[in-house]
Amino acid sequence: MNDIDTTTADTTPADTTPKRLGVIGSGDIGSGIARLAIAAGYEVVIANSRGPESLADLVAELGPRARAGDARDAVEFGPTPVLAVPLGAYESLPRDAFAGRAVLSTGNYYPHRDGRIARLDSLEVTTAELEQELLPGAVITKAFNNILFHHIPALADSTPRTALPVFGDDERATAAVSAIVDDLGFEPLDAGTLAESWRTEPESGAYTPIYAADPEALAADHLTAVAAPVTVARLRQLLSASQRADVAARRF
Template sequence: MRIGIIGAGLIAGTLTRRLTALGHEVRVANSRDPETLADLAAETGATAVWAKEAAQDADLVVLSIPQKNTPDLPEGVVASRKPGAPVVETNNYYPQQRDGRIDAIEDGTPESVWVSQQLGTPVYKAFNGIYWEHLLNRGRPRGEAGRIALPVAGADGPGKETVLALVDDLGFDPVDAGPLEESWRQQPGTPVYGTDLDADGVRAALAAAPPERPAEFSA
């Protein structure tokens, strides 16, 4: 697939490395000049581009940036992807640690629903609760004991199937976490976040998630 990645932090950089290793054509961008990604491009074979170019003709787009920076993205930043191509967002809202207060999220809008509203397009929430080194090193073949599972929330259909299949290709058991409105079940502070559970464990953790936002992850 042609995959556009907007962001070059730990998760985005890890996905750039893993996805190019799987043979995907990756275009990666950050908030600065593409030349600032020259080392990552040379290491992986990815193409460094401006943010507004990352999604061009992409079969899938990954957005992985600090939550507070989402409204600052260029208008229509993912609009040039192929029709129906899914947009995956890995963001987390850390009001005390990084992002400051975002009123809509504090008032109960799930983080990924808010991101979708900022972009003006549906998104899928995935890769937000796994430590980057585990994403880099702990993928295992399908069926192998101890395989980590990752939840994917978003609308049913071909887009979700594409994201679930990509999680599997990366070496993790994909778990359908329901619609985007239920994505709060995998936000920071929930039972599934950062726990490296298997598929049954992920399903149980999602079901056990309380709707209240933990104090640690509230403004």
């Protein structure tokens, strides 16, 4: 496996250098992570498929430590880019720019959006494993894929601290992504390998309902459902008890 790039181009002493985060994807998850990163003192470059001009309002909201760029700008801005895009967008990414980098992937497989993908329907691979194949030079690490977008700001820095699972096959990449999760206000939990990441995929036992204060309210209207913290101990229990979803039967 390629060595993971954990450096930035900035040569300022480490104790005074702002942390940098590139975010590819400006939807609900990507923009939510960008907001938390700015609040945590990061500098952020955010990109989407529509071009930097389409991000003017979001960048204005984020403030002077944020700017818009293209996907390559975002990947190369910091050592561990965030990827919050549909599976279909992978083919348009600058794959060479990801070489050797730990990547925080937030993605899930949704057939209504992504179309049917036979290898995911058959459970041959997890979504994270397929993402790794699609970006072979990167080191995919999974986080933020099992929490609703509006529960991210609601549970950041919660009391007790909310735990989020992190899946990865590389110890250094998992550590790098866990550090970001921690900085953004959550308690990272090393939850296993990419092959085990089905435990937090849609309809699994550790997907988004675990962060809802009232599961019935979530089922009635997920956009207004109130969030509730999940401790590390509780998350471990949920991951252990999780059952793999029948992906081929998934309907939306």
